[in-house]
Amino acid sequence: MAYSSKTLSVLGYANGFTLWHYSTPDPAGAVYGPDYFNAAAEMLRTGDFILANSGAGGASPQHSVVVVASNEHGQVSLADLTPAVTEPVAA
Numbered sequence: 013m014a015y016s017s018k019t020l021s022v023l024g025y026a027n028g029f030t031l032w033h034y035s036t037p038d039p040a041g042a043v044y045g046p047d048y049f050n051a052a053a054e055m056l057r058t059g060d061f062i063l064a065n066s067g068a069g070g071a072s073p074q075h076s077v078v079v080v081a082s083n084e085h086g087q088v089s090l091a092d093l094t095p096a097v098t099e100p101v102a103a
Contacts, residue, residue, distance in 0.1 A: 015052065019034055023090065029059060032054075035065040036064075036066055036068060038057075039067050043066045044076075047087070052088065053088050057089055062077070064078055075092045076092055
């Protein structure tokens with residue numbers, strides 16, 4: 013599958029920083045891979061955070077916080093700030 017602009021939403025914006033939410037049925041490996049967010053390069057800035065829900069609607073969804081590590085010449089790359097959690101955290 014591919015990036016869908018319909019499921020990238022702004023959660024907050026301040027001082028040149030944007031917090032985004034993105035949900036997709038695509039697996040995490042595809043979402044965090046090179047070129048996945050290139051179509052959104054005009055909106056994403058280096059340092060923006062994305063709360064990502066990948067594999068949405070599937071048997072093993074993954075949830076992570078990623079940062080836009082770079083955005084140069086329309087090439088967006090991400091860095092994962094959190095490990096994907098597939099099991100609830102015990103209280």
